[in-house]
Amino acid sequence: MTQVDVRQKILADNAAAAAALSARFADSRTLVMNLISSPGSGKTTLLEATVRALSGRLRLGAIEGDIATERDADRLRRLGIPAHQILTGGGCHLDARQVRGALAEHDLGPLDVLFIENVGNLVCPTAYDLGEDFKVALLSVTEGEDKPFKYPGIFSAAEVTVVTKADLLPHVPFQLDEVRGQVAALRPGGTLLVTSATSGAGMAEWCALVEARLARKRASGA
């Protein structure tokens, strides 16, 4: 096989595993989100705030992807939700077979919403579907407003873009309108939310989106 053949086979194998996961999540009526961003954009922090807001009403669980350490799963377990840590070794993204393996190894129980937090990487995770309902791209205001056009793959693939760390806007140069324009060009009809897990800004809108998408999935699957 050539390099191209190998890559095509990897992607085809992943697509098949992702389709099986998607069917499984349809059966269990679980809404699944695949969260993708640079390292340090605040994926785990957004999830912590989401768990605090929603865990009284919804059964939440998480699969955490990292190169190394159990830190992120530990942070979510401390809030009382089941969380499984996948360690990729050197791998720069999760793949669907790893998610399938995680669910086989660790029964997270019946869930309304499963958050899959991908490895911190704005490139590699984009090509590997994980059976999710939709991808969420995070971009912190400290990263600069040029990122959507510099990383068009993920900002095209993500139905939802969450701008994070909005509490830092007074301290950094960041043109929010520029980001809105780039995201709208890359993903017409997509949703962009501006949030701060620290101040709580935008968290109600984010949680409402999660609940609305869960309701929509259940209505369509009825």
Place this chain on the structure above:
Amino acid sequence: MTQVDVRQKILADNAAAAAALSARFADSRTLVMNLISSPGSGKTTLLEATVRALSGRLRLGAIEGDIATERDADRLRRLGIPAHQILTGGGCHLDARQVRGALAEHDLGPLDVLFIENVGNLVCPTAYDLGEDFKVALLSVTEGEDKPFKYPGIFSAAEVTVVTKADLLPHVPFQLDEVRGQVAALRPGGTLLVTSATSGAGMAEWCALVEARLARKRASGA
């Protein structure tokens, strides 16, 4: 070939190309740094500040790696140094053949220091040497102090770690001592600098390091 064979061949081809580049940079007595970080950690901003400080004394040039856009090369050209943009398409790192191709296509002229700014990614670039004298890992204070242990590959491989955006320390939770400890464990004897291109903090130390490493390379090659 299996997937493992393909990957080994890719890395072996890259290593051969990197060795040739290293010999070329030894001949030209050019100090070469390979800058690696997450998207938005401030690689280009560090280089802008470096160019402002050193371009009167040293001949500087840059190769910029991005998935898309010429933004970063444009930013450096505006400061008067030659800069070549490599667009990787979807590729999550630069490889040595791309650097060789860039130098063939665009004569940057005789240089004292060549900065190679890799694609924004804390994982993939680590395995691909580019003929550089050393790797520099950047970590902004907004990314969180857990990153070295979560991304041990790059923080082991980098001789120098530059903590950036120190001006934001009053506004974010970031345990600098924790980062120092992790980096020291991963790269004993490595150098860690704390900088802010905005306030200028630490920039004198960074520029002194660049000049000292250039002098050392020239002394050892004499």
